[in-house]
Amino acid sequence: MKVVLISVGDELLAGRVVDTHAALASSELHALGAQVVAHVTVGDPEGALAEVLRRECARADVVLVTGGLGPTEDDRTRSECAQAAGVPLDFHESWWAKIVERYRGSPVKLSERNQRQAFFPRGAQGIENPWGTAPAFSLPIGAATVYCLPGVPHEFRGLLTEVVLPELRGRLPDRSDERVWAFHGVPESTLDAWIVETLEAAGLPPDHHICVKEGEIEVRLRGDFDLLPAAREAFGARCLGEGDLRLPARVIAEARRSGGTVAVAESCTGGIISSRLTDVPGSSAVLRCAWVPYANEAKIAELGVDAREIAEHGAVSAPVAEALARGALERSGARWAVSTTGIAGPTGGSLEKPIGLIWFGVAGPEGVCAGVRRLPGDRNRVRSYGSTQALACLLAAIRGEDPFPWAEGP
């Protein structure tokens, strides 16, 4: 199944908005086994979308259009689809009634313009949108099925996940026997070579999928084979476990399962670990408190770091990372704590402590320890990778595993 994603909107072409829809949909479609062959972004001028639709519907099985379903004159997705399909737009009383119903009790006033949203190209199938007022629809153009979804992020996500993906899943080979395992801190090429070898040794064909998401790697494999025991042996805590949970959700789930709570003291990651953990619904049952003790005085006053340790080793050091984790644990009463202190750049690096160097501290029932990594890239990347590494350390600690497994192994 060949899929083309089309995003519509002048705001995308003006760079006001980063298109995260395309990446989300691509990643989900890739996991289903569909092949995304192009992303295209077009503006709002008349005829722009219709031209792209005619071209892409000639080669794709499915085209996913995002945006342009609002009530204003700039919202042309309905008429552009009709133009590309060579059909008229029809007004649907029943859809209009649903729109009127949705506006009842809403603070936003329904206007005449909203009637536009009850028009569909002839032959289209309306799709209810419980997340917003603009109905979505699907429509055959040539041999392709075109889905048109609103661009509002939560509406798009809802309709993609609840409507489009389940429909497409039915048209793709069954992958319900697929199992997923997650890894962190293993180079993709190393992991790939190891899986090929492991499958070969088990007499299985190498038909696995590897997918990298923000520093985590997912391996997908169909059938009964359990990769976990061999992966744990080869990679230790760098194999995060089975299932497609992302790291923050995995930390929250594992902590809930153990009945324990966590705390964070993050200096160079500046709140990213905490914001990723609290992004997970239900995290309030797990996270007690997080600190961003950016100034040395805050490290000392709030987390009990010894001023002499800072004077002797510097704020970016093993003793300070350990003291931060210990402080967070003791102050919050949590069972586990993780800390970061490092040089995110763009300035502040030295020969001895270059930009990208981060010390991680972990505290828990088994004591306190620290580990160091030098992460590549600019400030943004160092902070983001650093937060992922810290979450992996925290997960290992919750499981009673070595939080710093990167010194050994393949």
Add this chain to the structure above:
Amino acid sequence: MKVVLISVGDELLAGRVVDTHAALASSELHALGAQVVAHVTVGDPEGALAEVLRRECARADVVLVTGGLGPTEDDRTRSECAQAAGVPLDFHESWWAKIVERYRGSPVKLSERNQRQAFFPRGAQGIENPWGTAPAFSLPIGAATVYCLPGVPHEFRGLLTEVVLPELRGRLPDRSDERVWAFHGVPESTLDAWIVETLEAAGLPPDHHICVKEGEIEVRLRGDFDLLPAAREAFGARCLGEGDLRLPARVIAEARRSGGTVAVAESCTGGIISSRLTDVPGSSAVLRCAWVPYANEAKIAELGVDAREIAEHGAVSAPVAEALARGALERSGARWAVSTTGIAGPTGGSLEKPIGLIWFGVAGPEGVCAGVRRLPGDRNRVRSYGSTQALACLLAAIRGEDPFPWAEGP
């Protein structure tokens, strides 16, 4: 000047990576006055890029290609450009010598494959890349100028900013007389109507640009006219000021200018305010400490919130928002502090305190106060908008303005 952006890479189509290059380039090009007419993402298969190049070079003046300049066989941008232009690839001894020179002393070993990077389509102009090993190049295809840049983020950013934009600026009408003002908390349509009216009253044509970025609105206008006095009168602190600084950078700059420091106590925003502030280089001189007191016990123990206030009013209330801000101020010794406490969802809402309700607290030399907003959308959006609102409150406090101006005004 019509511009098309093409991103190359299977990793984009698989959704492993979000394409932020397109938004960055679009926003910069838009600010220069160029018109970006499409973004296209293609994969690595042979012929894919050449086909798109032929099509887009027929209508664009400038095409910017990102990615596919590495040394592997998948890196086909050089040969695809040659194919689209109908020219052969030539090996350049002088560029090879530069590549060899760059690898000297690098931990990465130069291999024979790297010779690929010294081939350019005939007629291309090599562009030195001081940020990495892959040279970039430009090439005429039809009437269009094609620029090929590496996909590695900091290499792309460097070459875009230092080479491509200055070249294009020379081909575009001068916009150095453009002025920018930033707003927050004003509906785009309200702002637009107000600007049209204001310009009309001043006898000026309405040739302004409005651009929305993560809840902030930028207004661009050419010439001498100063929008600030009228904007301040109409919108108070909701007019953030002149210049194209984003809110976190504006907070850091304004605090530095005043010689004061800031602190944050964020519950429902869970670390986002802090991570956005610390994303700004130089923020370590301004942010003393941030807390994410997620558990009520942490609010009480770490920030001195009175347990009886929580029992009486709930954690999401004006007294608790004020106590959090006051606590952050006193504990950190900062001059200003901001706090959030709210219901981010997806559960926890009630009739009285629905999902999206956030109390904001501000503390500073002029005392402590609180304000409330109900923000639309899902957990993600509530948290993100909440962090933007809190930053706007903090900025107003630093300036000695009303941090909660949304009760009045147009």
